Amino acid sequence: MAAMTEASTPPGGPGPVPQAQLRVTNQDREHVVEHVQAAYAEGRFDKLEFDDRLERAMTARTHGDLMPIMTELYGSRPAAHLHQQTMAPAPPKHHHGPTESNERLGASAAHLVALIGFPIIGPLILLLTAGKTSPYIRRHALESLNFHLTVTGATFLLPFTIVGVILLPVIWVAAIVLSIAGGVAALSENEFRYPLTVRLIK
Known part of the structure; x- marks a missing residue:
C-alpha cells in the first residue's frame, strides 16, 4: 500500500494530497480487517473492541480512518506493516x-x-x-x-x-x-x- 507511506500528487493538482486524506480501496480495508481478525484471534481484543475496530475498518473512507486502528496494533509505525503486507506475497490462509x-x-x-x-x-x-x-x-x-x-x-x-x-x-x-x-x-x-x-x- 504505497499510498500509506507517501503522499501522491494528482495530475494537474495544486500539490501533494496529505497522506491522511488519500482515499482507500476495498483491498486496503480488507488488509486492515485481516490484521484486526488476527489480533482478536490472539486475544488482544475482547469482542466489543473487535466489533468496534472491524466496523471502523470496513467503513473507512480515507487512510486517516485506517491509521489509528493500525497504530493501536503496531504502535508508531503502522504504515510499515501495511506496506509490507501489500508488497509481500499473501501468507497462506489457514482453513478452519x-x-x-x-x-x-x-x-x-x-x-x-x-x-x-x-x-x-x-x-x-x-x-x-x-x-x-x-x-x-x-x-x-x-x-x-x-x-x-x-x-x-x-x-x-x-x-x-x-x-x-x-x-x-x-x-x-x-x-x-x-x-x-x-x-x-x-x-x-x-x-x-x-x-x-x-x-x-x-
Missing part, C-alpha cells in the same frame, strides 16, 4: 472448517434467497449482519443486492415499451439462472459478477 464453511454458506445464501422470493431483503439482511464481520459475505451480498435491484427496476420500467414486454420473461429466467450460478460460485470460494448490473450500493 466450520468458520470457512459458514462464510461460504452465507455468501451462497445471498444469491439463492432470490429463488424463494427474497431477492432484495435477503441479501440486504446478510449484508447488514454477517457482512459486518465477513468481507467475503459482504462482497457476495452486495453483488446480489445490486443485481436484484437492477432486475426490479427493469421489471417496473420495461413494460412501458413493446420490446420491454418481450424481454421481461427472458430477464426473469436469466435472473434465476444467474442466482444459481452465483450461489455455486460462492460455495466454491470464487468471486461472481452479474452482467448488466447497475451497482448503486458500494
